[in-house]
Amino acid sequence: MNGRLARDTERTAWAADRTTLAEPISMPGIEGPWSKVRQSVSWTGHAVVHAYWQEWLPAALADPELRNLLGSRDWQRFSGLSDPEARSRFAASRLMVRYAAGAALHVPPDSVELAYKPGGRPYLRGCDQVDVSLSHTKDLMVVGLNRRGRIGVDTELADRRIQYASVERQLCTPAERELLAELPEPARERELLRIWTLKEAYTKALGQGMRLGFNQFGFGSDGTSLLTPDGRQASRGEWSFGTFWLPDRYLVSVACQDSGAESDGDTSVDTMLDEGFLGEVVDLLSRSENKGQ
Amino acid sequence: MNTGTTAVADATTDATADVTTDVAERVAHLERRFGDPRDPGNPLGFRALLAAEERQELLAEAEGLLTDEGFGAELVPAALGGRLTRADTLARVLRPVFRRDVALGFGHGITSLFAASAVWVAGSPEQQRSLARLLCGGGRATIVHHSLAHGSGLLRGEVGAERTADGFSLTGRKDMVINAHRAEALVVYARNLPSTPGAGSHSVLLVDPDRLPPGRMEALPRKLTTGMRGCHFGGYAFHDCAVGPEALVGSYGEGVRLALRTFQLNRSLIPAAVIASVDTVLRTAVAAALAGRPGGPEGRHRPLLAGVFADLLAADAMATTALRALHLVPDGAHLAAAEVKYLVPDLLRDDLEELATVLGASGYHGGDGDGDRGALSKLLRDLPAAGLGHAGTAACQAVVIPQLPLLARRSWFRAAEPPDAVFRPGADLPELDLAALGLAGGDDLLAAGLAATATRIRDSAVPGDAQATLKGYADAFVRELWALHDRCRELEVGDRAALSNPEMCALADRHALISAAGAVLATWERLATGPAGDACGAHGGVGVPGAGGAGGAGGFLADPSWAVLALQRLGGRLGLALPAPPTGCVDRVLHEVVERFRAGSAYDLYAAPLAEGGGT
Numbered sequence: 072m073n074g075r076l077a078r079d080t081e082r083t084a085w086a087a088d089r090t091t092l093a094e095p096i097s098m099p100g101i102e103g104p105w106s107k108v109r110q111s112v113s114w115t116g117h118a119v120v121h122a123y124w125q126e127w128l129p130a131a132l133a134d135p136e137l138r139n140l141l142g143s144r145d146w147q148r149f150s151g152l153s154d155p156e157a158r159s160r161f162a163a164s165r166l167m168v169r170y171a172a173g174a175a176l177h178v179p180p181d182s183v184e185l186a187y188k189p190g191g192r193p194y195l196r197g198c199d200q201v202d203v204s205l206s207h208t209k210d211l212m213v214v215g216l217n218r219r220g221r222i223g224v225d226t227e228l229a230d231r232r233i234q235y236a237s238v239e240r241q242l243c244t245p246a247e248r249e250l251l252a253e254l255p256e257p258a259r260e261r262e263l264l265r266i267w268t269l270k271e272a273y274t275k276a277l278g279q280g281m282r283l284g285f286n287q288f289g290f291g292s293d294g295t296s297l298l299t300p301d302g303r304q305a306s307r308g309e310w311s312f313g314t315f316w317l318p319d320r321y322l323v324s325v326a327c328q329d330s331g332a333e334s335d336g337d338t339s340v341d342t343m344l345d346e347g348f349l350g351e352v353v354d355l356l357s358r359s360e361n362k363g364q
Numbered sequence: 365m366n367t368g369t370t371a372v373a374d375a376t377t378d379a380t381a382d383v384t385t386d387v388a389e390r391v392a393h394l395e396r397r398f399g400d401p402r403d404p405g406n407p408l409g410f411r412a413l414l415a416a417e418e419r420q421e422l423l424a425e426a427e428g429l430l431t432d433e434g435f436g437a438e439l440v441p442a443a444l445g446g447r448l449t450r451a452d453t454l455a456r457v458l459r460p461v462f463r464r465d466v467a468l469g470f471g472h473g474i475t476s477l478f479a480a481s482a483v484w485v486a487g488s489p490e491q492q493r494s495l496a497r498l499l500c501g502g503g504r505a506t507i508v509h510h511s512l513a514h515g516s517g518l519l520r521g522e523v524g525a526e527r528t529a530d531g532f533s534l535t536g537r538k539d540m541v542i543n544a545h546r547a548e549a550l551v552v553y554a555r556n557l558p559s560t561p562g563a564g565s566h567s568v569l570l571v572d573p574d575r576l577p578p579g580r581m582e583a584l585p586r587k588l589t590t591g592m593r594g595c596h597f598g599g600y601a602f603h604d605c606a607v608g609p610e611a612l613v614g615s616y617g618e619g620v621r622l623a624l625r626t627f628q629l630n631r632s633l634i635p636a637a638v639i640a641s642v643d644t645v646l647r648t649a650v651a652a653a654l655a656g657r658p659g660g661p662e663g664r665h666r667p668l669l670a671g672v673f674a675d676l677l678a679a680d681a682m683a684t685t686a687l688r689a690l691h692l693v694p695d696g697a698h699l700a701a702a703e704v705k706y707l708v709p710d711l712l713r714d715d716l717e718e719l720a721t722v723l724g725a726s727g728y729h730g731g732d733g734d735g736d737r738g739a740l741s742k743l744l745r746d747l748p749a750a751g752l753g754h755a756g757t758a759a760c761q762a763v764v765i766p767q768l769p770l771l772a773r774r775s776w777f778r779a780a781e782p783p784d785a786v787f788r789p790g791a792d793l794p795e796l797d798l799a800a801l802g803l804a805g806g807d808d809l810l811a812a813g814l815a816a817t818a819t820r821i822r823d824s825a826v827p828g829d830a831q832a833t834l835k836g837y838a839d840a841f842v843r844e845l846w847a848l849h850d851r852c853r854e855l856e857v858g859d860r861a862a863l864s865n866p867e868m869c870a871l872a873d874r875h876a877l878i879s880a881a882g883a884v885l886a887t888w889e890r891l892a893t894g895p896a897g898d899a900c901g902a903h904g905g906v907g908v909p910g911a912g913g914a915g916g917a918g919g920f921l922a923d924p925s926w927a928v929l930a931l932q933r934l935g936g937r938l939g940l941a942l943p944a945p946p947t948g949c950v951d952r953v954l955h956e957v958v959e960r961f962r963a964g965s966a967y968d969l970y971a972a973p974l975a976e977g978g979g980t
Contacts, residue, residue: 279717
């Protein structure tokens with residue numbers, strides 16, 4: 072099993088990523104551990120959660136409220152899926168988003184409304200203190216949460232093979248092609264996979280998916296900084312990137328924004344309505360209500 | 365500046381034309397003085413502005429120009445010697461500044477007004493006179509906010525005020541105060557210490573930093589920010605610092621009510637001004653989409669550029685309606701203002717991210733004579749720092765959410781339509797009176813506008829595809845308002861505990877989108893039918909084919925196409941399954957996008973001529 076060995080060696084090399092992002096948290100079911108998510112969001116600003124949809128499926132199928140839980144748009148999409156596996160994965164992933172969002176917002180999962188922007192980006196309607204992103208491939212589902220700005224996540228099979236020659240111009244900037252050209256073949260393919268998933272993650276964070284040309288921006292050799300096609304810095308540190316090789320055959324890439332408006336770390340819904348304003352408005356209304364009676 | 369405007373004003377006898385011609389001329393004058401921002405040799409252009417940002421300062425030449433133009437007087441009520449008479453015209457005067465640099469707009473800047481507005485509302489004649497003198501003379505005031513829920517660093521910390529025999533004693537610190545190093549007046553929203561039951565929690569104090577007892581106020585060092593890097597954020601720490609009783613603005617404990625009253629102006633004004641900042645990015649994207657394509661933008665760029673322009677018009681319709689409501693519906697404007705601040709920044713941020721896909725790599729960098737190209741990434745950094753993030757949202761939701769159950773019982777589908785002029789951009793207005801603004805209650809003017817306009821459209825004869833589509837969209841939003849009505853009627857009025865939950869936040873989000881649809885529909889209807897103010901460049905004087913024309917008849921804004929696209933995009937956010945707009949609508953709006961690009965006129969309801977327009 073040469074391939075396996077080669078991958079293991081390279082993984083050690085790649086583990087040198089100097090990402091500042093939090094390690095993805097494994098979430099084998101609705102029972103949690105959600106405290107880890109709350110902690111990660113509170114301390115680092117973000118959390119990335121992953122699970123196998125099969126682990127979540129029983130909970131999704133057992134939920135008599137599945138239709139309500141999915142909401143009208145997701146229910147339509149769900150009903151439109153004919154492949155049973157795709158349906159199961161869809162239901163399980165939406166359930167996981169709600170649980171993860173519920174944990175970050177300190178509210179019951181079924182009270183969160185998952186909505187979509189016209190470009191397809193998911194968001195939590197009315198709760199913009201936390202941004203969400205979702206990705207799945209094969210058996211794995213990944214959810215990203217961020218309270219400091221946008222987030223995008225993307226997952227792929229770590230041993231997915233890409234023909235470098237056929238995609239390099241579409242996927243890579245000249246600066247990246249130069250770097251990749253120097254690598255031996257297996258390393259080049261894996262590096263390409265990292266670049267590709269990082270680009271997916273970043274464009275998902277911007278809510279644009281494939282619409283943002285992948286050769287219009289690039290990453291440095293350590294995969295943590297955003298660069299222009301000719302290799303200059305393209306951000307001022309407001310974006311962090313990271314790629315994580317999970318202990319099994321998946322990798323997860325994350326693009327996470329810190330817009331600099333550092334909040335106090337409180338994302339809870341029950342403290343979000345400003346007490347001073349809320350109290351004054353409620354008082355004024357109740358006074359006018361009493362007058363009206 | 366006055367010479368030019370007087371000449372124009374003399375030429376007409378009509379009061380409306382007087383004000384609106386005057387503002388159009390002021391905007392054109394500012395544009396001329398700033399010059400073409402894309403010209404790399406322009407010392408006031410994008411290249412110079414971005415270079416100043418690199419140095420983490422505001423462009424001194426631009427500040428000099430604004431001082432020279434007496435910008436500060438724009439923020440002072442006419443009764444006190446300034447030029448502020450109307451909120452909607454102030455927003456238009458701000459646009460030439462904001463389309464060049466958000467940080468310049470804030471830092472030079474508009475924040476003096478946010479500080480001063482409490483004094484304009486409730487200050488003593490002496491407080492008003494001295495602050496008016498300061499601002500008209502080019503000085504600055506800054507605001508020391510109270511602590512807001514979920515506040516970002518900008519809002520964290522709070523100053524406390526203890527009542528003493530000789531006035532007040534201030535204690536506490538605020539780390540992030542814009543212009544703290546050069547403000548000559550501080551408006552402090554201080555927490556009353558100890559808290560007095562029955563009285564409000566906060567009081568407003570007007571403080572002259574040069575007349576404080578020595579050593580009691582410490583200036584805190586500058587904090588660098590990711591966004592609005594050119595602005596100087598410093599701070600203050602007060603140590604048992606005595607201020608006299610004459611510092612109190614309004615009555616003791618009036619702070620939160622004053623904030624609720626005066627924030628209505630900021631909430632509608634900032635989003636209205638920032639529309640111009642996104643104009644810059646749209647303009648750059650149009651240039652990119654046109655490059656090498658003489659036939660105009662192609663493929664996915666067509667609906668994208670048209671859609672973003674429709675969003676800008678929708679944002680302007682909503683913001684302009686709120687700004688005009690401050691004058692015309694003072695008891696109900698608070699709701700519209702909160703919804704503008706809640707929705708418009710989010711809409712604009714999404715638009716910027718969409719435009720990123722047109723700009724590609726050129727969205728990132730300036731320099732090399734293409735200074736406008738850095739505009740996108742700069743704006744994406746600047747907007748959150750401009751207080752347009754979650755804390756702003758949460759403060760607005762706190763105003764909207766408690767009102768929803770009551771609106772369902774009393775206002776939606778019951779209240780009379782607001783005065784017609786609310787929805788007529790540019791039309792005459794009574795002078796702005798911030799003191800008259802209500803804080804809560806009143807009717808939902810945007811919902812009333814939606815319901816009434818939708819009914820009229822439904823009953824009207826239908827010429828053309830676009831209007832038939834608009835009819836269908838309008839009905840879908842009315843059904844959405846009914847659904848909101850039914851849900852909110854089930855909620856208890858005044859049940860505070862029940863208000864802070866995600867469902868209420870989601871309902872408020874729906875309400876904001878429905879409100880925006882109301883503003884779009886009602887504004888389009890007025891522009892399509894009645895006598896207009898000076899929207900769509902009627903007084904602008906540039907030849908914008910299809911965009912001009914007094915009365916709106918036959919003009920671009922009278923055509924339903926932009927409203928169709930805007931509603932379709934708002935409907936998408938609501939999750940409504942609306943049919944796709946006719947391609948003719950996209951073509952019509954895109955045509956206007958390209959025409960305005962070529963003519964150099966603004967992407968808003970007024971199509972003001974811009975410096976790059978050539979003939980101006």
